[in-house]
Amino acid sequence: MKRVYVNEDVCLGCHLCEYECAFSTVKDRDDTGKINNMFKAFNRDVSPKSKIRIEELNGDNPEEKINFAVSCRHCETPYCVMGCITGALSQGEDGVIRINHDKCIGCRTCIVMCPYGCLVINNDKTMLKCELCTEHNETPACVKACPNRAIVYEERE
Amino acid sequence: MGKHTKYLIIGNSAAGIGAVEGIRIADPLGQILVISDEDYHTYSRPLISYWLEGKVADENIYYRDPDYYSSQDVQVKLGDKVLELNPSDKSVTLDTGEEIRFDKCLLATGSHPFVPPIKGKDTAKNATTFTKMEDALKADEIIKECELEGRKPKVIILGAGLIGLKACEAIYDQADEITILDLADRVMPSVFNKNASEVMEEFIKSKGINLLLQTSIDEILDKQVRLTNGETLDYDLLFLAVGTRPAVELAEGAGIETDRGIVVDPYQQTSEANIYAAGDCTLSFDISSQSVKNIAILPNAYIQGKYAGLNMAGQDVQTEELFPLNSMGFLGLHLITAGCYDGESIIVDDDGVYKEFFVKDNKLIGYIIIGTCERSGIYTHLIRKQTDLSEVDFDSLILEPTLSSFGKQDRFNKLSRPH
Ligand SMILES: Cc1cc2nc3c(=O)[nH]c(=O)nc-3n(C[C@H](O)[C@H](O)[C@H](O)COP(=O)(O)OP(=O)(O)OC[C@H]3O[C@@H](n4cnc5c(N)ncnc54)[C@H](O)[C@@H]3O)c2cc1C
Helix, strand or coil, rough: EEEECHHHCCCCCCCHHHHHHHCCCCCCEECCEEEECCHHCCCCCCCHHHHHHHHEEECHHHHHHHEEEECCCCCCCHHHHCCCCCEEEEEECCEEEECCCCCCCCCCCCHHHCCCCCCCCCCCEEEEHHHHHHCCCCHHHHHHHHCCCCCEEHHHH | CEEEEEEEEEECCHHHHHHHHHHHCCCCCEEEEEHHHHHHCCCCCCCCCCCHCCCCHHHECCCCCCHHHCCCCCCECCCCCCEEEECCCEEECCCCCCCCEEEEEECCCCCCECCCCECCCCHHCEEEECCCCCHHHHHHHHHHHHHHCCCEEEEEEEEEHHHHHHHHHHCCCCCCCEEEEEEECCCCCCCCCCCHHHHHHHHHHHHHHEEEEECCCEEECCCEECCCCCCCCCCCCEEEEEEEEECCCCHHHCCCCCCCCCCCCCCCCCCCCCCCCCEHHCCEEEEEEEEEECCCCHHHHHHHHHHHHHHHCCCCCCCCCCCCCCEEEEECEEEEEEEEEHHHCEEEEEEEEEEEEEEEEEEEEEEEEEEECCCHHHHHHHHHHCCCCHEEHHHHHHHHHHHHHHCHHHHHHHCCCCC
């Protein structure tokens, strides 16, 4: 399956992927994919959360500074799904791991199970995760936003 | 001649469903029959407390979608109990008298609530264990009866383990007064170490709940209990939540090897060929303590079930690494535990989050976190993979779980390769 893969050597740490990810589930958009009403999409009190996270590693000198983006790996052995106590997490036949927010009770067992730290606690205390947001786009919003191909969406062996 | 099925699964909960999903990966067509004495579509056992609390709607208690059995092409018999397993002729006998033959059978029978031999327990009014949907329904009915009388129930919970505390959380807003009793000298002794127990005890008391440790019930009277300290307490609702015991009676009756849990090999096979076991009814090898034990948690049940299913369907795969882990919310306090608590203890108390790590032979073998820690699975994976800590920057990891504390090649494997 196609997944999001990371090239940390070219990541600028600009956080654009996080920004786009936070708004990736907004459905009210024009033909070019631009959000129609940003006032409606953005709520200052409960700002939407990103499912992708930029990590920063500061070395002793500036050249050693490393950034990279982490989001769900959609693992073949999905520890989060196997551990989910409610059945809210599931893996589709397409390999994508999705969450049913009506069923999630925020017990955080998936957080304890995930080897990469890819789940995010949403404002309502249920879990958020990358679902590749490909229903509306061919490419996940984070990858589309990356100016330097530090994350790519492709098939790898 | 009775009925025949290729795969027979006894138990319709996490381990049984894991097995269905394991079998279907390897054998999309083979006939599967699931039998359970609980007459419900597969539901999430831990959710009974959330349901009783009113936080989970009736339709969301189910572990899988309503059309699950048909979509997986699984036959079910719900409400029937298996009374006997006969390995020699590969058959079972049900309480209806029906006999069913199988090629491969999985024991996913879970656990039974354990009630100590307290005088009066069999005739006790308004008392229930707390492991099944029926129990939650019964408790709900008692609460509603009190409501009709215009008052909130007085509640006594015998057992300060996970199940007792979950019952407590469920009725916290619906009860007038709650008393938790336990014979042990601290709460959740099988899950927490002393430090974590103390934090939980303080928290329980701060919520106005009465906690009486080293105290149990001598006798249950008419909606009243006499305690081991001689005092008597009235109640409207009594939870008997002392603990659970692996359901091994079918296996024992069949001459399968058990030892306070069904003994299985790394492929989930029992001492009998063609008979497998998974979940709360089994013993597993705990890689964190390097010992064989009963690890009665849902992730373990599902994982064992899935691998049992794969092997029943002819694959030859060992089960994932297993060890205890728990993520528990209690009235807003979050506690995470994983592995075992031997070895050197390293405490990081920072920003309202308490973390304790346990290191042995330069490997992480356990941890406890009280408070919110979003990426703690990174720690869990160190236990799971028994990673040598010289390969990571452990000093920075214990402050914050990040992938930047791993080497570049390790990161490449994690983030730039399929797995
Ligand atoms: C209140 C509560 C809260 C919990 N919270 C958590 C939690 O937060 N995290 C966690 O990891 N775990 C939790 N657990 C534990 C978790 O529910 C179990 O580990 C899990 O359900 C085990 O699954 P299982 O399939 O092995 O067995 P079970 O869920 O016990 O299912 C076994 C089934 O088999 C049936 N059965 C048994 N014998 C027969 C027979 N002879 N014939 C027919 N049917 C039979 C039983 O009736 C039952 O339906 C909790 C448990 C309880 C009770």
